[in-house]
Structure formats: structure tokens, C-alpha cells
Amino acid sequence: MSLQNEHQQVVETVEQALSQEVRRLSETESGLTADNLSRRGFLKLSGVAGGGLVLAMALPSTKSMAQEEQDITGSMELNTFIKVTSEGKIQIYAQAPDMGQGVRTALPMIAAEELGVKWEDVEVLQAPVAERFGVQFAGGSLSVPREYQKMREMGASAREMFIGAAAAAMNVPREELKVEDSMVIHTSGQSMSFAELAQPSLANQPVPDPGTLKFKDKSEYKIIGSSQITGIDNTFLVTGNPLFGIDIKIPDMLYASYMKCPSISGKAVSANLEDIKRLPGIKDAFIIEGDGNFQQLLSGVAIVGNSTWAVFNAKQQLKVEWDTSSASKDSWTAMVEFADGNKDNDGSEPIAEVGDVAAAFADPANKVLTSHYEYPFLSHFCLEPINCTADYKKGENGEADTLDLWAPHQFPARMYTAAETVFGLPKEQVMVHPVTRIGGGFGRRFTSEFVCEAIAISKHVGAPVKLTWSREDCVRHDFYRSGGFQTVKAAVDADGKLVAWQNHLFATKLGERYTWEGRLNETEFPMLNVPNVKATKTPYEIGTPCGALRAPGSNVNAFVAESFINELAVAAGRDHLEFLLEIMGEPRWFEEGNPRSLHTGRAAGVIKAAAEKAGWGRQLPAGQGLGLAFHFSHAGYVAQVADVTVSSDKKLIVNKVTVAVDVGPIINMSGARAQVEGSVIDGISAMVGQKITMEDGAIEQSNFHDYPVMRIPATPEIDIHFLETDNPPTGLGEPAYPVVTPAVTNAIFAATGQRIRKLPLREHGYSI
Amino acid sequence: MPTYTLTINGVDQELEADPAMPLLWALRDVLGMVGTKFGCGIGQCGACTVHVDGQPMRACSIPASALVGRSITTIEGLAADANLTALQQAWVDLDVPQCGYCQSGQLMAAAALLESKPNPTDDDIDAAMAGNYCRCGTYVRIRQAIHQAASNKTAMFYDATATNAEEDVA
Ligand code: FES
Ligand code: FES
Numbered sequence: 001m002s003l004q005n006e007h008q009q010v011v012e013t014v015e016q017a018l019s020q021e022v023r024r025l026s027e028t029e030s031g032l033t034a035d036n037l038s039r040r041g042f043l044k045l046s047g048v049a050g051g052g053l054v055l056a057m058a059l060p061s062t063k064s065m066a067q068e069e070q071d072i073t074g075s076m077e078l079n080t081f082i083k084v085t086s087e088g089k090i091q092i093y094a095q096a097p098d099m100g101q102g103v104r105t106a107l108p109m110i111a112a113e114e115l116g117v118k119w120e121d122v123e124v125l126q127a128p129v130a131e132r133f134g135v136q137f138a139g140g141s142l143s144v145p146r147e148y149q150k151m152r153e154m155g156a157s158a159r160e161m162f163i164g165a166a167a168a169a170m171n172v173p174r175e176e177l178k179v180e181d182s183m184v185i186h187t188s189g190q191s192m193s194f195a196e197l198a199q200p201s202l203a204n205q206p207v208p209d210p211g212t213l214k215f216k217d218k219s220e221y222k223i224i225g226s227s228q229i230t231g232i233d234n235t236f237l238v239t240g241n242p243l244f245g246i247d248i249k250i251p252d253m254l255y256a257s258y259m260k261c262p263s264i265s266g267k268a269v270s271a272n273l274e275d276i277k278r279l280p281g282i283k284d285a286f287i288i289e290g291d292g293n294f295q296q297l298l299s300g301v302a303i304v305g306n307s308t309w310a311v312f313n314a315k316q317q318l319k320v321e322w323d324t325s326s327a328s329k330d331s332w333t334a335m336v337e338f339a340d341g342n343k344d345n346d347g348s349e350p351i352a353e354v355g356d357v358a359a360a361f362a363d364p365a366n367k368v369l370t371s372h373y374e375y376p377f378l379s380h381f382c383l384e385p386i387n388c389t390a391d392y393k394k395g396e397n398g399e400a401d402t403l404d405l406w407a408p409h410q411f412p413a414r415m416y417t418a419a420e421t422v423f424g425l426p427k428e429q430v431m432v433h434p435v436t437r438i439g440g441g442f443g444r445r446f447t448s449e450f451v452c453e454a455i456a457i458s459k460h461v462g463a464p465v466k467l468t469w470s471r472e473d474c475v476r477h478d479f480y481r482s483g484g485f486q487t488v489k490a491a492v493d494a495d496g497k498l499v500a501w502q503n504h505l506f507a508t509k510l511g512e513r514y515t516w517e518g519r520l521n522e523t524e525f526p527m528l529n530v531p532n533v534k535a536t537k538t539p540y541e542i543g544t545p546c547g548a549l550r551a552p553g554s555n556v557n558a559f560v561a562e563s564f565i566n567e568l569a570v571a572a573g574r575d576h577l578e579f580l581l582e583i584m585g586e587p588r589w590f591e592e593g594n595p596r597s598l599h600t601g602r603a604a605g606v607i608k609a610a611a612e613k614a615g616w617g618r619q620l621p622a623g624q625g626l627g628l629a630f631h632f633s634h635a636g637y638v639a640q641v642a643d644v645t646v647s648s649d650k651k652l653i654v655n656k657v658t659v660a661v662d663v664g665p666i667i668n669m670s671g672a673r674a675q676v677e678g679s680v681i682d683g684i685s686a687m688v689g690q691k692i693t694m695e696d697g698a699i700e701q702s703n704f705h706d707y708p709v710m711r712i713p714a715t716p717e718i719d720i721h722f723l724e725t726d727n728p729p730t731g732l733g734e735p736a737y738p739v740v741t742p743a744v745t746n747a748i749f750a751a752t753g754q755r756i757r758k759l760p761l762r763e764h765g766y767s768i
Numbered sequence: 769m770p771t772y773t774l775t776i777n778g779v780d781q782e783l784e785a786d787p788a789m790p791l792l793w794a795l796r797d798v799l800g801m802v803g804t805k806f807g808c809g810i811g812q813c814g815a816c817t818v819h820v821d822g823q824p825m826r827a828c829s830i831p832a833s834a835l836v837g838r839s840i841t842t843i844e845g846l847a848a849d850a851n852l853t854a855l856q857q858a859w860v861d862l863d864v865p866q867c868g869y870c871q872s873g874q875l876m877a878a879a880a881l882l883e884s885k886p887n888p889t890d891d892d893i894d895a896a897m898a899g900n901y902c903r904c905g906t907y908v909r910i911r912q913a914i915h916q917a918a919s920n921k922t923a924m925f926y927d928a929t930a931t932n933a934e935e936d937v938a
Pocket of ligand 2: 383800905
């Protein structure tokens with residue numbers, strides 16, 4: 001069976017990137033000789049990093065790597081990720097930028113644990129964007145599962161090198177040594193600190209074969225799982241240090257804005273460019289033709305000036321004639337009408353068919369229920385607006401052009417691809433500079449269209465520019481969570497047992513590609529749990545760009561499935577908890593050996609834990625209710641119980657959300673809790689007020705005033721329980737997000753008897 | 769372009785800028801002080817919060833030239849010396865930031881609150897902080913951190929007292 005739907009694209013993307021790298025390498029591999037292998041090259045060949053990227057690390061193949069090779073001074077490199085300074089401080093590279101998911105803290109923690117360094121002695125460096133660091137990609141809740149073993153190996157390998165150096169210095173067998181708190185300690189009690197050992201002899205220690213490395217037992221952990229460790233950048237953040245892409249300033253930099261057609265993918269024909277150029281602080285204004293590809297470079301009007309304000313201000317006065325013949329014609333109203341007209345159809349494309357749903361629906365002993373669900377398009381609203389700084393330099397005297405880039409990007413290496421595909425600049429001429437922090441990602445920052453815009457502008461004006469999108473640009477030119485509609489139908493038998501499940505999905509697609517929300521997978525819960533299943537879709541072509549938004553696909557499927565399960569439990573006169581546990585059945589993997597498939601026992605574990613901690617079943621006053629929901633996404637098991645009070649004027653108070661999570665062991669406890677807290681708040685925020693609509697291909701919302709977000713007074717108490725089962729650790733950026741919506745809507749039903757089948761709640765008169 | 773002088777974090781800074789330029793952009797683009805953040809530009813999100821004569825203000829919505837002679841404090845000047853304030857320390861210890869982008873504004877709003885109400889209730893916090901949006905959802909900890917700074921508790925790490933792990937109940 002295939003991987004879970006929601007992982008597929010992410011995994012595909014990563015695999016694609018990998019195979020490209022490997023292919024490129026095999027072309028250059030023949031140039032490798034023993035002589036040109038630096039020590040670094042040797043390390044890589046010895047396999048410390050493991051996997052197909054091993055060779056990549058030996059080759060300074062981009063401008064950035066060539067530059068970085070020269071920069072290595074001062075500290076000794078023990079392996080790709082770990083260096084030691086002459087004072088014995090440990091420097092660990094953070095592989096991917098931190099967008100709030102805590103990877104800059106969590107991944108170095110794993111290496112530090114195995115190494116045996118005191119966390120206070122660790123300095124986290126942001127890794128350059130270079131092959132030797134592997135896939136520098138943040139998303140899909142994949143960082144921890146993907147990097148866990150590698151980071152352990154990096155730490156354990158460096159530890160063995162310290163032990164080897166200490167064994168030589170103390171003249172004792174290495175078996176009698178252990179590492180703890182930045183010290184190598186002999187059984188006699190004699191010890192040497194990392195600082196004492198930070199000598200050339202340390203770097204000359206043989207690099208251990210990864211196969212021989214031993215890892216710590218959980219009981220010995222001092223760093224992993226500690227609640228004393230907090231975000232590595234906190235001090236810099238609370239003092240306003242420049243850490244974000246938008247904070248970049250380089251000499252002679254100009255500022256730019258870019259106006260695209262409100263009807264997405266339309267073309268700029270003409271504009272009042274001469275008027276704009278006369279405005280204060282404006283240096284240039286011009287039309288960019290673009291290539292018509294919204295992933296790359298759409299047509300628009302660039303304005304360049306001496307401050308962000310000057311270009312924003314000028315943009316307000318810009319008058320553009322647009323050619324909308326090739327633009328999106330999308331209309332939310334039309335989508336609603338289409339879905340309404342087709343909701344009871346069978347659906348033209350099959351997704352899954354098991355058993356015989358028709359027979360189950362026809363059986364007079366069964367109770368059959370049908371419901372229609374609707375959910376809107378959403379925008380990401382990352383607080384740091386989209387921005388990119390580009391410095392395109394024309395080569396002089398026959399030299400090649402060069403390009404330097406800085407941007408908040410969830411997959412920075414893709415900027416190399418964009419520069420090559422759209423501007424024909426091979427990697428050797430491009431340097432993607434690492435950015436330490438990203439002001440929110442949520443799946444928004446995988447595309448490179450803003451990078452292409454900045455490159456095109458810098459190239460045109462012949463100067464470095466920082467392109468900043470206004471909030472309005474961000475809202476109107478997002479890669480949205482697709483809205484949609486689902487018709488679900490199910491049967492419970494005379495004993496109240498769920499026996500048939502049918503789902504018909506309105507599936508949005510862009511060209512040949514279904515959106516995340518148009519890709520219901522046959523493994524989506526609860527379809528593997530029910531004997532008779534049928535799922536189909538009706539495709540619907542759209543022109544609005546769509547992309548991943550936190551737990552893509554799952555964030556709508558959970559709302560539909562978990563709400564409908566509650567409807568069925570109510571119809572069957574069953575307790576929701578008991579009904580849900582019965583659906584799980586005996587503890588088993590749906591696909592033995594695939595940790596990304598559902599294990600019903602782990603699911604039941606979180607469901608029971610959440611119910612127990614929330615006091616499921618207790619009596620509540622009128623207007624108050626508990627709602628339960630479970631979902632499995634991104635290999636994570638999450639159950640939540642929402643406790644809500646609804647007043648007579650439909651003011652919704654979420655009193656408390658109890659969350660039980662099983663993602664295996666927790667690496668960074670504070671960060672893990674933060675992800676759950678954030679997911680709950682984000683979920684409530686979206687379900688209550690957020691909706692993107694479009695007419696004539698143009699998005700109708702623009703800023704916080706018409707896309708309301710939850711603010712501090714509505715914050716519920718959030719009670720979090722990690723089960724920490726003995727399974728490999730998996731990511732937590734996403735799986736808690738889809739669950740809160742149905743938990744709250746089920747609680748609203750318990751409190752008021754009103755079933756919510758359409759989001760956002762604001763459209764039913766609710767407020768928070 | 770006219771020149772004027774602003775008093776920022778106790779230091780007089782001369783700048784040459786369009787008089788209509790909002791303080792936000794004067795700080796970020798002209799003076800290179802990028803701790804104050806741009807989020808919405810329309811006074812809705814609070815990312816650009818600074819103090820003007822001790823009062824929280826939206827830097828995106830006031831022209832810099834209107835602030836001549838006033839005392840402006842930004843996130844860079846919140847800690848008067850090399851040490852963090854109790855509020856900043858609480859933010860670090862309770863691990864408030866996620867992406868961190870809103871946090872300059874949150875801290876400036878919270879600092880102004882503590883200035884006027886040294887021992888705020890939850891309602892006071894809600895009222896004072898409702899204008900500061902956190903996309904990552906750090907509100908639970910913002911509330912805790914303000915309380916902690918107010919009670920001047922010695923640093924207590926985030927939730928160190930809570931039971932962090934439950935036994936597998938499956
Ligand atoms: S940027 Fe000033 S309030 Fe949002
Ligand atoms: S921490 Fe990301 S917006 Fe607040």
C-alpha cells in the first residue's frame with residue numbers, strides 16, 4: 001500500500017531532489033581522486049553521513065560551497081555536522097531553517113545527547129545550503145523522523161573521537177572511558193575536559209564506522225526530553241536581533257515591490273510608469289513579462305526605490321491595465337453551485353471500493369445517514385511577509401554572471417533550481433545564503449515565485465534589491481488550502497456498529513494535478529477500519545494556486561470524518577468514545593512494518609488518554625459540552641477533547657482542550673508542547689473566522705480586517721499528554737492541527753444540538 | 769529630503785527621510801533597526817509595536833516626523849543595559865517564541881502593560897495584548913510569562929513542574 005496521502009507529495013519532492021543530486025554527482029564522480037579528497041571528503045566517503053549523499057559532500061559544487069570551504073578556520077571539524085572550538089565548545093550545524101517548529105533546537109539536541117556535551121557548551125550554527133548537509137527541507141513533520149538517526153550517528157561518532165583522543169592522552173584502554181557533561185571520564189575517576197582534548201590529535205582520530213556506533217539508552221538521556229532546554233535563538237529574539245530574511249540589509253541595496261494582476265495569472269499590458277517614477281524615493285518602475293507560470297514568474301509591475309515605504313506608497317498610485325484572458329476565472333459562488341448540483345452524484349473517479357456499500361445501505365436492518373460538508377479556501381498568513389533579497393551581478397570582461405540570494409524558504413535548495421530554470425544560471429554562479437529563522441511557514445514557503453521576482457528585478461536594475469510583499473500581496477497571491485465539499489454516507493447495523501462508509505469528494509485540480517484537498521487517499525481514516533467502503537471524486541478545474549497548509553488534506557478530512565463519526569454515534573444512540581474505540585478494534589498495524597500506516601492500538605491509546613484526562617462522560621451544565629475527535633496524520637496519533645460553552649448569542653468559549661499525542665519519544669519537550677499549543681490555537685482561529693473567496697479569479701480578502709485571526713482573550717486552557725511509546729520518533733508540526741476542528745464542532749453539538757457541517761463558524765453566527 | 773532628529777532608546781538619531789514615512793520604515797530601512805517588525809501595515813497586527821513616551825504605539829501607523837521631541841523605545845532598547853529585563857527573561861525561560869516574528873511587538877505591549885499595571889490579572893493581559901496577533905499561537909505562554917515577570921519569580925523553566933510523560937495506556 002502506498003504512503004499516507006498527505007506525505008506523498010512531500011516525500012516525492014524530497015526523493016526527486018535526492019535523485020537529481022545523485023544523478024548530477026554520478027556525472028562528476030569520475031573527477032574524484034584520492035588527492036583531491038580533503039579530510040572532509042574522506043569523512044564523507046567513510047560513510048558517516050550515510051546514504052546516497054555521501055559523495056556529494058566531497059565536492060564543492062556551488063558558489064556557496066566553494067566559499068564555505070575557504071571559510072573553515074578556527075574550529076576543528078569532527079564530521080559534517082559537528083565542530084569543536086579550541087576552547088572545547090561544540091558547534092553543531094542546524095540543517096534547516098527554523099520557522100517556529102523548533103528544528104534549530106531539536107536536531108542539535110539529538111547530536112548533543114549522543115556526544116555527551118553539556119547543552120550550555122553547544123553553539124548552533126546555521127548550515128550553509130549545500131549538499132553535504134543532506135536534504136535541507138523543513139516541512140511535512142519530516143525533520144525529526146528523517147534526521148534522527150543521522151544526528152545520533154553524528155553525535156556518537158564525535159564522541160568516539162573524543163574517547164580515542166582521551167585514551168591516547170591518558171594511556172588507558174578506550175573501553176574504560178565514558179563521556180559525560182563535556183568530559184571524558186576514566187573508571188579510575190581521572191578525567192579530561194573537551195577543552196583539554198581540543199587538540200589536533202582529536203581531529204586525527206579515525207572516524208568510526210557507523211555500523212559500530214553504540215547509542216545511549218533512554219534512561220541515560222540528559223538532553224533529549226528535557227523540559228529545561230528552550231529555543232536556541234530566544235535571547236536574540238527577545239532583544240530584536242536581525243534573524244529573519246526580511247531583516248537582511250546588504251550594501252547599496254534598493255527596495256522593491258511587485259504588483260501582480262488581481263485575477264491570478266493575468267498579464268500587465270501597460271501602467272502609469274512615468275508618473276510612478278516621478279514619485280519621491282522611486283528609482284525605477286517597469287513591467288516584467290514573466291513566463292505565465294505562477295510557480296515561477298508571473299507578469300507584473302516592479303517598483304524600485306530607496307525604502308520599502310517609498311515603493312509601497314508608489315504601488316498605491318499605480319494604475320495598470322491588465323490582460324485577463326489567461327487569468328484564473330475562479331468563482332467561489334460557482335464552486336458552491338457546482339458542488340450543490342453534484343453532491344448526490346456518484347463521482348466520476350474511483351478512489352476506493354471494498355466490500356459492498358450498496359448492499360449495506362439497502363439492508364433494512366441498518367440505519368443509513370447522509371451528510372454534506374463544506375470547508376473554505378484558507379490563506380497561510382505567515383506573520384513575516386514574503387520577501388527575498390537578490391543581488392544579480394552581470395559578469396564583466398567575459399566573466400559569468402553571479403547571483404546571491406537570501407530568502408525565507410522552507411526548501412532553500414530549490415532557489416538554485418529556480419535560478420537555473422528561469423534565469424539559466426547554473427549552480428556554480430549562484431549562492432543561496434542561509435537564513436536563520438523564518439517568520440512562519442505552515443507550508444507556504446515551498447515555492448520560489450517570489451525569488452524569481454526578486455532576481456528579475458535585481459537583474460533589470462543592476463543592483464541588489466530586497467523585494468517585500470505587502471500583506472495584501474501575501475493574501476491575494478498565496479498558494480491556498482483548497483476549499484471543498486464532501487458527501488459522506490454511512491450505515492450502522494442493528495447493534496450500532498459501523499458497517500459501511502462512503503465518501504464523495506469535490507476534488508479541485510490545477511491542470512493535471514489534484515490539490516492536497518482533492519486527493520483523498522484510500523488509507524484515510526476510517527476507510528481501512530470499515531468492512532464496506534466506497535470513495536469517489538468529481539474533479540473540478542481551478543486556476544487559483546493551491547499548496548500545502550499545515551497537515552494538508554488531513555485538515556479537511558479530519559473535520560468531515562470525525563464530525564460524521566460523531567453524527568453516526570448519536571444516530572446509533574452510542575457513546576462517541578465507545579463507538580470510536582469499537583471502530584479501532586483489535587490492536588494491529590494496517591500495514592505491518594510501515595510505521596506510517598495506522599496502528600489501531602496506538603490510536604486507541606491516545607483516544608482513551610484524552611477521554612480520561614478530560615473527564616469524558618461527566619455531567620455538564622446546559623450550554624456546555626464535550627467533543628471528542630481523533631486523527632492520524634503525518635505518522636502522528638492525536639486525540640482531543642474540547643470543552644466548550646456556547647451562550648445564547650452564540651458566543652463560543654473554548655474552555656479547555658485536552659490533547660493526547662503519540663509520536664513516540666519526545667526530543668524537545670518544550671518545543672513539542674509549543675507545537676501542540678500552536679496547532680490548537682491555529683485550528684480554532686481558522687475554524688471560527690477564516691475564509692478566502694474569489695470571484696473572476698481575484699481573491700476578495702486582503703488583510704487582518706477581513707481574515708480574522710484568534711487573539712489572546714479566546715485562548716483556551718490546553719492540557720497536553722504525550723504517551724511517549726517505544727516507537728521511532730515522528731514529527732509534531734502538523735498532526736495536532738486537524739483534530740481540534742471536529743473536537744470543537746462535536747462539542748458545540750453536545751452543548752447546543754447544532755451540527756456544524758460547514759466552516760467557518762462565523763457564517764453560522766458564532767463569535768469568539 | 770528633509771532631515772530631522774528622533775530620540776530612540778535614549779539616543780538622538782538624525783535621519784533624512786520623507787516626512788510622511790511611518791516610523792516603522794524609518795527604523796527598519798533608514799536607521800537599520802530591524803527588531804521592530806512589519807506584519808500588516810494597517811495597525812492591526814501589533815508586530816510593529818514600540819513605545820512613544822512610554823505608551824505602546826503602532827510604528828506602521830505614525831509618521832516618523834511627528835515624533836520629533838518624543839521619546840521612542842524599541843525592542844532593541846527594552847533592556848537598558850546588557851542584562852535582559854525580567855520580562856525578556858521570562859520570555860526566554862518559558863520558551864515563548866515559536867517563529868519569533870511577532871515577539872518584539874508582544875514584548876513591547878507587555879512591557880507597557882507592566883509599566884501601568886505591575887500585577888495584571890488575566891483580564892488586564894487580555895485587554896492589553898488583544899491587539900498583538902501571534903500567528904504561531906504562543907498566547908498560552910505569553911500570559912504565563914507576563915505573570916511570571918510580574919511576580920518576579922526566579923526563572924522557572926517551561927512547565928518543569930508538570931508531568932511531561934504519561935505511561936502508555938494502550
Ligand atoms: S505592522 Fe503595524 S500593526 Fe501590523
Ligand atoms: S511566534 Fe510566530 S507569530 Fe508569534
